[in-house]
């Protein structure tokens with residue numbers, strides 16, 4: 001059984017790991033104060049459930065379209081389905097997105113802090129982290145953020161793999177839909193990006209409880 005690791009993001013530690021300090025150190029004390037007000041285990045469990053439900057829904061549409069209409073058709077379905085499903089999950093103080101350092105959709109480009117997290121997730125020299133957590137104050141509410149890595153498996157290669165994995169018609173369709181695509185050349189097991197879940201508190205607490213109780217997102 002693999003060890004489950006969690007990190008309340010000590011920003012400077014991350015920055016040190018990455019040898020690059022992009023975030024001011026005065027964020028650190030505020031974080032622990034924010035954190036103590038809420039049940040972090042509940043929020044972590046709910047975030048995992050939220051991600052699973054989102055990923056299952058997206059994967060169902062993707063596989064369904066590949067089976068019925070082929071991979072090229074699935075590209076445009078994916079283009080519409082991913083933002084639509086993310087949007088339909090953005091409710092009750094909860095939000096989800098997928099970001100990458102080698103993004104296909106320009107809207108999914110990781111920002112500079114997210115790049116550091118991706119680097120930490122992708123660090124194969126040390127043990128791999130399962131997720132990161134960050135607390136911050138946003139206007140009048142508190143934000144809990146949960147980051148989980150997305151890794152490539154064989155199924156993904158037909159659209160994100162290397163030369164021999166992607167059919168010519170798929171390659172042509174990708175470059176039409178995404179002229180600045182960076183999301184190819186992956187192998188199974190590679191880090192593809194990460195899920196970013198943001199929960200506004202206290203608004204998001206009720207929904208967190210529903211998620212861990214097994215409620216399904218509509």
Ligand code: HEC
Nearest residue numbers: 074075078079082098100103104105108151156159183193
């Ligand atoms: C049918 C082709 C197809 C398959 C198979 C596929 N993807 Fe994608 N993927 C896409 C498209 C198209 C987008 C851009 C979606 C958008 O416009 O929001 C995308 C976007 C993504 C993103 C968001 C970041 C970005 O680059 O824009 C991630 C993460 C991702 N895919 C991971 C995966 C993983 C992991 C698998 C395998 C489990 C997979 N994909 C399988 C076509 C595919």
